[in-house]
Amino acid sequence: MALKTYALDAVSVLVLEDNRFMRSILVNVIKGLGVTHVLEARDGNEALEELRNHPADIIVMDWELDGMPGSKFLQTVRSGKRGLNPLTPVIVVSANTIARNILQARDTGMTEFLAKPVSAASLYARIVSIIENPRRFVRTGSYFGPDRRRRFEAGYMGPKRRSEDRTLDDADDIDAVNRA
Amino acid sequence: MADKPKVEFIDNPNPIRRKVRVEQGIDPQNLIKRADNQVAKLSGEFEEIFAENIVALGDAMTSLRQSGGTDEESLRRLRVLLHDLRGQAGTFGYPLVSKVGDSACKFIDLSETIGGTEVGVLNMHVDALKAISQAKIKGDGGPIGAELMGGLRKVIQKYNEKR
Numbered sequence: 001m002a003l004k005t006y007a008l009d010a011v012s013v014l015v016l017e018d019n020r021f022m023r024s025i026l027v028n029v030i031k032g033l034g035v036t037h038v039l040e041a042r043d044g045n046e047a048l049e050e051l052r053n054h055p056a057d058i059i060v061m062d063w064e065l066d067g068m069p070g071s072k073f074l075q076t077v078r079s080g081k082r083g084l085n086p087l088t089p090v091i092v093v094s095a096n097t098i099a100r101n102i103l104q105a106r107d108t109g110m111t112e113f114l115a116k117p118v119s120a121a122s123l124y125a126r127i128v129s130i131i132e133n134p135r136r137f138v139r140t141g142s143y144f145g146p147d148r149r150r151r152f153e154a155g156y157m158g159p160k161r162r163s164e165d166r167t168l169d170d171a172d173d174i175d176a177v178n179r180a
Numbered sequence: 181m182a183d184k185p186k187v188e189f190i191d192n193p194n195p196i197r198r199k200v201r202v203e204q205g206i207d208p209q210n211l212i213k214r215a216d217n218q219v220a221k222l223s224g225e226f227e228e229i230f231a232e233n234i235v236a237l238g239d240a241m242t243s244l245r246q247s248g249g250t251d252e253e254s255l256r257r258l259r260v261l262l263h264d265l266r267g268q269a270g271t272f273g274y275p276l277v278s279k280v281g282d283s284a285c286k287f288i289d290l291s292e293t294i295g296g297t298e299v300g301v302l303n304m305h306v307d308a309l310k311a312i313s314q315a316k317i318k319g320d321g322g323p324i325g326a327e328l329m330g331g332l333r334k335v336i337q338k339y340n341e342k343r
Contacts, residue, residue, distance in 0.1 A: 003208045004202050004208065005202065005203040005206040005207065005208040005210075005211055006200045006201070006202060006203065007200060007201050007202075007203050008200055010199040010200065011196060011199050011200060019264060019267075021222075021225065021226070021229055021264075021268065022264070022267060022268060024222055024225075025219055025222060025268065025271055028215075028218045028219045028221070028222060029215050029218065029219055030215075031215075031218060032211075032214050032215025032216070032217065032218030032219065033211055033212075033214075033215045034211065057195070057196050057199065058196070064263070087190075087192060087193070089196070094267075095263055095266045095267035095278075095281075095282065095285070096263070096285065096289070097282075098286060098289055098290070116266070116267035116268070116270075116271075116278075117266075117267060117268060117269065117270030117271040117275070117278050118271060119216070119271065120211075120212045120213075120215030120216045120219065121212045123215075124208065124211065124212055124215070130196060131194075131196055131197055131200055134192040134194035134196075134197070135192060136189050136190060136191050136192050137189070137190040137191075137192060138187060138188070138189055138190070139187070139188040139190065140186070140187050140188075141186070146192075147189070
């Protein structure tokens with residue numbers, strides 16, 4: 001299906017990134033895509049404060065953060081405590097594509113993953129995916145976040161993430177391959 | 181036997197859908213190009229950061245080498261610089277820098293310990309980045325880029341075989 005052009009001027013995005021220049025890159029891309037309301041935060045505490053005062057429609061966050069780890073920030077958002085919206089879509093942006101890093105972000109409740117270096121095309125594609133294919137949320141004893149199974153068709157052939165139907169989903173195996 | 185954990189599904193109300201509208205007849209590539217142009221305005225600043233990071237990488241590498249790999253602060257600094265470069269360079273036309281930085285970061289992240297041998301491997305990565313910076317090799321670097329990456333890959337493969 002052809003990519004649609006969306007007017008994003010009514011959407012608000014919070015960018016959480018500790019590196020000043022990387023934050024500028026992300027903000028410029030997002031504004032270039034037509035988002036006019038972009039909030040910025042340098043660390044998790046600042047981002048939580050921003051979200052409590054100005055809830056964002058989408059969070060774009062780095063994973064390897066100074067101070068509060070990215071995983072702690074995402075857990076706090078998903079907890080929904082103190083006025084946070086636990087259903088907010090979260091795009092994790094990271095240069096660290098080692099499988100265990102991505103799986104940690106997924107298992108903490110990220111919505112989309114975007115590998116750095118970022119391009120406008122790749123970030124736009126993630127935003128369109130959030131608009132067009134919203135994922136239902138799942139609460140289990142140990143997880144709250146978007147359903148980690150992306151497709152629900154009977155013929156789905158992708159990786160199976162649930163413990164009961166997991167076959168080969170071992171992060172260390174993927175890391176060993178990546179290392180070569 | 182323990183009870184199976186209860187699974188609850190929550191439908192996503194997707195409020196964003198109500199905030200956006202499709203702009204009929206407008207090619208999304210125009211939007212993407214506009215955003216790319218917006219980012220391109222930062223390329224001058226990136227060139228400065230790149231040059232500064234190369235100097236800082238050299239300094240961190242020297243300290244790490246002198247300590248035989250034991251200086252944790254130098255290693256941390258080295259990884260931060262490599263991590264920043266791999267995350268930014270590709271956006272400004274230096275994908276080869278991102279690849280070399282990525283290879284070095286993965287090497288650090290997946291190494292159990294850092295000693296003399298590991299320092300040697302990291303030094304080769306830093307030398308490659310210095311060469312790319314000096315020659316201002318943009319894009320994938322063509323045959324020179326392939327040779328650089330091929331050389332680093334071989335070094336890591338050899339290292340892995342010896343483990």
